[in-house]
Amino acid sequence: MQTIRDQRQLGSALVALRAGGKRVALVPTMGALHPGHLSLVAEAKRQADRVVATIFVNPMQFGEGEDLDRYPRQEKEDAKALEQAGCDLLWAPTPEQMYPAGFSTRVSVAGLTTRWEGEARPGHFDGVTTVVAKLLNAVRPEVALFGEKDFQQLAVIRRMVADLDMGAEIVAVPTMRDGDGLALSSRNAYLSPDERIRATTLSKALEQAADSIEQGQPVNGAIQDARRALNDAGFAPIDYVALVDEASLEPLHSPAGRMRLIAAATMGKTRLIDNVPVDSPQQG
Structure with a gap:
């Protein structure tokens, strides 16, 4: 598995992955991977020829007082798990890569973000849709995989992709649970x-x-x-x-x-x- 940290190197790496007309799937994550994330990779391998995963703890989707600083980070272990799961490329950009000086654009989906998580976590979905839009634009996958556990997020991303003609097929993967029923998180x-x-x-x-x-x-x-x-x-x-x-x-x-x-x-x-x-x- 190749690991890319600099977006300037991402384009050439993707050209190599697509050689011969290969189909690419994207699995966006914030790391701290568990079997639920790896089930997305497994489904991605069924949906496409090559799998790109991302690890990026997105500061834009954390509100004041939320757990950005203590959000678990374990990139070495995560990279090993992704490689063992058959991922072809890991893109792990820094916040400076994703949001360089002067960054001033937000992607916002109206309606679907008003209630529920949108009401409980103001601004959260603008952070989600902005970063997912950047990931989709950078990788240009034929398909992108998201878990059903974050069901409102899934609906919002589907709306954004349809509204902006982004082209990627959004595939939902059922929630994975521990034996006692608790959703993996x-x-x-x-x-x-x-x-x-x-x-x-x-x-x-x-x-x-x-x-x-x-x-x-x-x-x-x-x-x-x-x-x-x-x-x-x-x-x-x-x-x-x-x-x-x-x-x-x-x-x-x-x-x-x-x-x-x-x-x-x-x-x-x-x-x-x-x-x-x-x-x-x-x-x-």
Whole structure:
């Protein structure tokens, strides 16, 4: 695996990767890789001939008081894992490479970023879309892979790519979970052993709520039960638990179309997000 740190060298490296008409996939990451990230690489290898991964802890998507400084950084271990997973090129730029002196452009997606994470973390999605736009423009992949765990992010990126005719196919990869159901996340490392056990309530509460809705129970009641379970487990604050339309992310008060239950809540000092799909209620 080749590692590139200087964007001026990236172009020639990509030309070599594409030799013979090879198809390129992009897997953007902020490092601190876990098996969920590596599942993106595995899917990328199925989608394309060559895989480019990025490691960049993007300062633009961290708000005041968030964990930019303590966000885990382990590039040596991450590079080894990527190479073993079959990645062909690692691009690991510095903040100065990505945001040189005088940088003054933001990419913003309206509508989809208003609620949920957008409300809880003002400015977060402008940071996400700006950096992803830069990554896509630099690599020009035929396909880019993103995990479903960050479901709102996935929807926002899809909207941006479609609106700006960026050309890359955006492929969603299902959330990978530990055996107890907790969604894999780099931030899980912040949880104490006791918090780690109690954090599993997040996925369990969402699965129970999804099951209730699919069985025909009122949406509001299912959501209130989920919030109660999170509160009892020690989550505080609970930023949101909502049933939303998968495309628009607008809240749904009764089942309709393609649906997703989304949630964000804090265990100790660690803010966790998760989501599960919801099928239409069973008839009968």
